[in-house]
Amino acid sequence: xxxxxxxxxxxxxxDSIDGGTASGVDTDNTILISRFRLNIDGTAETDGGVxxxxxxxxxxxxxxxxxxxxxAQLSGARFSAIYGGLRVDxxxxxxxxxxxxxxxxxxxxxEFFIGQYAAVDYSFLAFSSTGAGSNAVFFQYAVGxxxxxxxxxxxxxxxxxxxxxxxxxxxxxxxxxxxxxGNVTAALAYGQTDRPFGGEKDTLTxxxxxxxxxxxxxxxxxxxxxxxxDNLNGTAYGFSLAYxxxxxxxxxxxxxxxSADDDTQQYGIGFIHDLGGGVSLKGxxxxxxxxxxxxxxxxxxxxxxxx
Amino acid sequence: xxxxxxxxxxxxxxDSIDGGTASGVDTDNTILISRFRLNIDGTAETDGGVxxxxxxxxxxxxxxxxxxxxxAQLSGARFSAIYGGLRVDxxxxxxxxxxxxxxxxxxxxxEFFIGQYAAVDYSFLAFSSTGAGSNAVFFQYAVGxxxxxxxxxxxxxxxxxxxxxxxxxxxxxxxxxxxxxGNVTAALAYGQTDRPFGGEKDTLTxxxxxxxxxxxxxxxxxxxxxxxxDNLNGTAYGFSLAYxxxxxxxxxxxxxxxSADDDTQQYGIGFIHDLGGGVSLKGxxxxxxxxxxxxxxxxxxxxxxxx
Amino acid sequence: xxxxxxxxxxxxxxDSIDGGTASGVDTDNTILISRFRLNIDGTAETDGGVxxxxxxxxxxxxxxxxxxxxxAQLSGARFSAIYGGLRVDxxxxxxxxxxxxxxxxxxxxxEFFIGQYAAVDYSFLAFSSTGAGSNAVFFQYAVGxxxxxxxxxxxxxxxxxxxxxxxxxxxxxxxxxxxxxGNVTAALAYGQTDRPFGGEKDTLTxxxxxxxxxxxxxxxxxxxxxxxxDNLNGTAYGFSLAYxxxxxxxxxxxxxxxSADDDTQQYGIGFIHDLGGGVSLKGxxxxxxxxxxxxxxxxxxxxxxxx
Numbered sequence: 001x002x003x004x005x006x007x008x009x010x011x012x013x014x015d016s017i018d019g020g021t022a023s024g025v026d027t028d029n030t031i032l033i034s035r036f037r038l039n040i041d042g043t044a045e046t047d048g049g050v051x052x053x054x055x056x057x058x059x060x061x062x063x064x065x066x067x068x069x070x071x072a073q074l075s076g077a078r079f080s081a082i083y084g085g086l087r088v089d090x091x092x093x094x095x096x097x098x099x100x101x102x103x104x105x106x107x108x109x110x111e112f113f114i115g116q117y118a119a120v121d122y123s124f125l126a127f128s129s130t131g132a133g134s135n136a137v138f139f140q141y142a143v144g145x146x147x148x149x150x151x152x153x154x155x156x157x158x159x160x161x162x163x164x165x166x167x168x169x170x171x172x173x174x175x176x177x178x179x180x181x182g183n184v185t186a187a188l189a190y191g192q193t194d195r196p197f198g199g200e201k202d203t204l205t206x207x208x209x210x211x212x213x214x215x216x217x218x219x220x221x222x223x224x225x226x227x228x229x230d231n232l233n234g235t236a237y238g239f240s241l242a243y244x245x246x247x248x249x250x251x252x253x254x255x256x257x258x259s260a261d262d263d264t265q266q267y268g269i270g271f272i273h274d275l276g277g278g279v280s281l282k283g284x285x286x287x288x289x290x291x292x293x294x295x296x297x298x299x300x301x302x303x304x305x306x307x
Numbered sequence: 308x309x310x311x312x313x314x315x316x317x318x319x320x321x322d323s324i325d326g327g328t329a330s331g332v333d334t335d336n337t338i339l340i341s342r343f344r345l346n347i348d349g350t351a352e353t354d355g356g357v358x359x360x361x362x363x364x365x366x367x368x369x370x371x372x373x374x375x376x377x378x379a380q381l382s383g384a385r386f387s388a389i390y391g392g393l394r395v396d397x398x399x400x401x402x403x404x405x406x407x408x409x410x411x412x413x414x415x416x417x418e419f420f421i422g423q424y425a426a427v428d429y430s431f432l433a434f435s436s437t438g439a440g441s442n443a444v445f446f447q448y449a450v451g452x453x454x455x456x457x458x459x460x461x462x463x464x465x466x467x468x469x470x471x472x473x474x475x476x477x478x479x480x481x482x483x484x485x486x487x488x489g490n491v492t493a494a495l496a497y498g499q500t501d502r503p504f505g506g507e508k509d510t511l512t513x514x515x516x517x518x519x520x521x522x523x524x525x526x527x528x529x530x531x532x533x534x535x536x537d538n539l540n541g542t543a544y545g546f547s548l549a550y551x552x553x554x555x556x557x558x559x560x561x562x563x564x565x566s567a568d569d570d571t572q573q574y575g576i577g578f579i580h581d582l583g584g585g586v587s588l589k590g591x592x593x594x595x596x597x598x599x600x601x602x603x604x605x606x607x608x609x610x611x612x613x614x
Numbered sequence: 615x616x617x618x619x620x621x622x623x624x625x626x627x628x629d630s631i632d633g634g635t636a637s638g639v640d641t642d643n644t645i646l647i648s649r650f651r652l653n654i655d656g657t658a659e660t661d662g663g664v665x666x667x668x669x670x671x672x673x674x675x676x677x678x679x680x681x682x683x684x685x686a687q688l689s690g691a692r693f694s695a696i697y698g699g700l701r702v703d704x705x706x707x708x709x710x711x712x713x714x715x716x717x718x719x720x721x722x723x724x725e726f727f728i729g730q731y732a733a734v735d736y737s738f739l740a741f742s743s744t745g746a747g748s749n750a751v752f753f754q755y756a757v758g759x760x761x762x763x764x765x766x767x768x769x770x771x772x773x774x775x776x777x778x779x780x781x782x783x784x785x786x787x788x789x790x791x792x793x794x795x796g797n798v799t800a801a802l803a804y805g806q807t808d809r810p811f812g813g814e815k816d817t818l819t820x821x822x823x824x825x826x827x828x829x830x831x832x833x834x835x836x837x838x839x840x841x842x843x844d845n846l847n848g849t850a851y852g853f854s855l856a857y858x859x860x861x862x863x864x865x866x867x868x869x870x871x872x873s874a875d876d877d878t879q880q881y882g883i884g885f886i887h888d889l890g891g892g893v894s895l896k897g898x899x900x901x902x903x904x905x906x907x908x909x910x911x912x913x914x915x916x917x918x919x920x921x
Contacts, residue, residue: 042921047890307349583661614656
């Protein structure tokens with residue numbers, strides 16, 4: 001995908017004319033935005049019907065700060081074993097939140113820059129497209145109208161930055177359950193991250209509802225996050241909409257906000273226009289505000305294509 | 308492609324036996340040279356016939372300084388929209404000079420190490436094979452015997468290397484026009500780079516002529532560059548030749564020189580022998596001299612193959 | 615391939631809770647192990663029947679120290695020319711030892727962590743899967759029951775870590791001969807590495823024997839290494855076994871030890887169970903000890919699949 005992106009008061013790191021670099025400087029609000037994403041997948045199936053697959057992702061993004069191009073990066077590898085409704089992922093995996101039905105909902109914009117989850121401040125397990133990611137395990141089991149997910153991510157931390165220091169575990173795990181009745185899907189997930197050396201644990205609980213009625217899709221989102229910073233703790237809520245305006249055009253909208261003093265509020269609208277052959281025009285316009293900070297308008301427009 | 312390369316007085320950076328590395332030391336004049344290049348392309352076409360494509364390049368080169376191997380690198384991504392004679396590239400693109408007909412002419416050697424453009428000192432927009440490149444736009448339009456090109460590369464620079472410093476733009480752009488009459492092609496291009504904070508701008512003007520007569524191809528090159536260093540400014544000129552000696556063998560030659568005191572002069576000859584199946588033997592022998600410096604002889608020989 | 619790996623007293627480098635990283639700390643003995651390996655090959659054949667090919671490898675491994683995932687890496691490129699029984703490799707190549715018949719023998723475990731060559735301390739030329747490797751040449755010639763191999767790796771070193779320092783060559787080469795009579799293969803190889811600036815050269819001589827009798831495969835290994843450290847010089851010896859237990863299951867075992875005071879001793883057993891479709895279960899259990907140090911038990915279990 002590529003296009004044009006506008007961000008009010010964009011700042012970034014650029015080269016200085018007397019050598020070195022300068023961070024946090026004003027850069028062009030309107031830049032060329034782009035993403036090249038290629039999944040390198042390998043698959044094998046045993047005589048007994050168990051499918052094994054592996055994925056590494058190759059992705060290049062523009063630098064959103066200074067508007068320059070970025071080299072393509074390779075991700076860590078994800079390995080999967082799939083048999084019937086059971087799936088086990090290992091390596092650079094997504095956890096129960098990242099896989100949760102209607103967690104992201106309808107995100108307006110070529111870059112999906114507005115989301116109903118805007119006020120969630122918990123860092124859950126997700127596939128890293130341009131980094132190593134976590135070396136974790138994710139289980140998923142689907143039976144009839146029910147689906148269950150769970151992930152576990154082992155992590156070790158040192159008490160001090162010295163060789164041979166004492167260590168403690170900061171493991172992270174999450175679980176989810178999803179139920180589909182007719183054209184409505186409800187999903188509930190809980191996750192926590194242990195803080196090593198007696199720190200308080202972080203937690204997140206999310207409930208989502210999604211419904212399809214003909215050309216209309218809507219999602220509701222409610223969450224409660226408990227993280228280290230008190231001014232970010234509390235309830236997060238939002239909704240998103242998508243409406244098919246004729247055969248090829250879809251309008252989208254999303255709103256997300258939270259109860260904490262410094263939670264991020266986002267709202268915006270967007271459109272998708274299908275040109276056929278896996279190509280679509282996309283664009284969006286939205287507003288982001290963190291706590292009592294200044295609002296920043298963001299907009300984009302461009303082409304998305306699959307190959 | 309791979310082969311053997313000779314460079315008089317080759318220097319590079321090598322490991323020291325007491326730890327660390329040492330730069331600028333004498334290394335073997337004759338080394339193994341190689342390049343592995345793979346274009347990772349994706350393409351999609353809309354129902355209306357507009358073609359969209361994206362490219363990331365994977366390339367591995369030997370280290371020309373110390374003769375050691377290098378790991379493969381990924382480039383930044385280039386995105387293209389093509390419709391009839393119109394083409395728009397965005398991202399890590401080549402500009403109007405790099406796409407100009409007969410700019411490079413016939414370059415002798417497996418590594419194309421001799422060129423008629425030797426005395427040009429202006430840095431124009433070009434696709435980066437192993438880096439991010441510039442995040443720029445290039446337009447091309449062909450109609451009948453005429454073709455036009457233009458590129459624009461947005462760039463921001465900071466006045467000092469401190470956070471939040473003042474910034475100014477150092478944009479770069481170029482335009483070109485090409486006309487083909489019978490077996491002769493004439494091309495003219497102009498480009499400039501703005502220097503931020505009131506610096507003088509750099510410019511380059513290039514005129515090329517190319518002609519095919521049966522087994523003979525010849526190009527002429529004249530340019531005028533105006534860059535920051537006075538001892539590099541002025542006229543650059545050169546020519547190149549290719550002659551098909553029988554069905555499978557081609558001889559090449561090129562000469563490039565400039566009017567400025569420290570312009571680089573290059574001349575050399577080469578050959579290409581086609582072995583079929585996309586494989587060819589290639590070699591070259593040439594001489595390079597910058598200003599009143601010492602001449603350095605360079606030669607190479609090897610195999611080029613496409614896959 | 616992916617699975618679970620156990621290593622007694624595993625240590626690694628982890629993040630510290632007060633910033634920075636700490637090396638050599640205790641980490642989880644049992645971690646998720648994985649390797650994603652993709653060979654990117656290109657091939658062309660001349661009209662005369664000479665095959666040219668090029669390879670770059672893309673590989674992602676877990677971090678065996680702290681159990682975290684690692685991003686995929688690209689290797690340096692290897693180029694090959696093949697004609698009949700003659701093969702020439704250039705670039706990031708394997709030398710005569712790495713290509714020697716029965717050098718590695720049967721290595722138990724998903725990660726091949728036990729080998730008959732355990733006590734060899736000479737560093738021979740080998741393809742680098744995640745780095746640039748050496749820019750070397752390898753020749754191989756097979757005629758009837760005989761095969762010969764040889765490699766040469768040019769290297770330059772500086773005397774001190776200062777710009778323009780004196781240099782000397784530290785070239786490395788090796789040769790091998792292999793003879794197959796009936797179901798027995800015997801192979802002999804010799805290699806040496808010159809130390810620059812008058813240092814003593816390192817050498818390695820290896821003799822291997824391999825035999826197949828129905829469901830049984832066995833290898834014998836004897837070597838003599840002469841390296842800089844006296845406590846690692848001397849004879850290395852070992853053997854390995856593989857036995858097909860029915861149609862789909864193979865048992866493996868290996869033992870390696872040396873005469874020097876600080877040579878590494880390894881022994882272990884493993885299994886391979888074929889699930890069809892290029893998928894197999896693999897596991898191993900073994901013990902490693904360096905000199906009079908503590909024994910460390912290592913075990914793994916997992917799935918290996920090809921795509």
